[in-house]
Amino acid sequence: MTEPHVYEVFAIKYAAMPDRQPWMNFIGVDAHDGPLGLDFYIWLIQGGGRTWVIDIGYDREVAEKRGRTIIRNPVEGLELMGVDAAAVEDVVITHMHWDHVGNVGLFPRARIHVQDREMQYVTSRYMQYPAFRHAYELDHVLEMVKALYGERLVFHDGDQELAPGLSVHHVGGHTMGLQAVRVWTRRGWVVLASDASHLYPNMELSRPFPIVFHVGEMLEGHKKLRRLASSGDHLIPGHDPDVMRRYPAPRPELEGIVVRLDVEPVA
Template sequence: MSSQIENYRIYAVKYAHFERRSGDNFIGGDSHDVAMPLDYFVWAVVGKTRTFIVDTGFDQTMADKRGRTITNTVEHGLQKIGISAASVNDVIITHMHYDHAGNSTLFPRAHYHLQDREMAYCTGRCMCHHALSHPFEPEDVKSMVGRLFDGRVRFHEGASEVAPGLSVHWVGGHTNGLQIVRVHTERGWVVLASDASHFYANMQEHRPFPVVYNVGDMLEGYETAHRLADSPNHVIPGHDPAVLARYPAHDRETEGWIVRLDAEPR
């Protein structure tokens, strides 16, 4: 059976940036109060015959609305690694927040993989509360509903194999339906934690990020991510600029914004 599991390449593609203080990144704040910015990523999981995009980012209009800085568009970043957005057949959405589920027209032929709980969450009564709804964009949710009726949404419940060597796993926490992605690579099982942990520090110090639906699920999610990965060095947080420093660049031209997560960290 193991011989049938493919070794995928994984690219982390930075597309935006936001200046932020450390006190804003932990429940209860941070006594150090130092600069602790957010980088925004999409991920590409590339196999011999299939390519999967994990999350879709946001565009310039949303960056202007939310006060973020686009550093390279998602489309441009994917082009740099030889991927045409128009040809992508599979997109995995870890959760429906604006920075993970935007760019609604970028992947016109793709099927989207989503947890049942996340669709129920972002279209249900929890969205009556601004504290929970503010990271969502109504147009992104409407776009996903449109894809559903076009037959382009594949729902998953809990843990599910998407392809040999590639699976999704519900953890919740940050949103009710957040899923993480487990990928088999030449260096072993890598987990794309997305916003299960924004920074290495959140999971390493068990200090949750303050945008959260269920704190208990978030804490348990740290354990799940590490259980699914081959080592702590195989768990990749969702917004930490340190990812770009730890992993080798795709090439010289993309130094500092596209790295290979299937390679050994530096």
């Protein structure tokens, strides 16, 4: 067995949605629940002589179209970490919702890793229904089709190692083809859950997020994530503002923008 590389892992915040009511975040609202916002991240993994970008966020045009805010384009966050999007060679798309795949054109050299089932899903009969379709942007789907015809897509069917100590794992639930990323770090196996669990309470309390393709798969996916991670502290949800409080910035000037996930939490 190949010895895994030891990776550094960063969450880069690019947008926020501070005011969300409980029904927007959980199936089965508790009377004691209060408002809980979302942060929007991409993730950067570096090690073994390679750079991996996990998800690529959305841009200002889509933010305006959907009435969302954006702090900075995700590629600007990468620049703060010394990474030029135009030079990135590997991008992992956890799923193709509008806030995860909106900047394909800014990564012209990248191989784009996606699950078979996600590309199947976005062109399937389910897209007849607004309940499923509203979380996708047609232009983003077409960009991925262009990338396919340009021989830039790398398809994965389930769980697969991308490099020693770095792998993708099909979870489903939130979308048909959602995948999480498992990465070996100095503190053990960290799992980037992405939207398999938007918030810590989604998986800690088994209370699914309401934008969902298959509730049963989502709940089973939480169990899978726990098996993959070294501990609960090694599971990183996709949109929880608490991630920015639990983990330290890599440099003081990046406080509130980037946190490092390959070190122990500070809170």
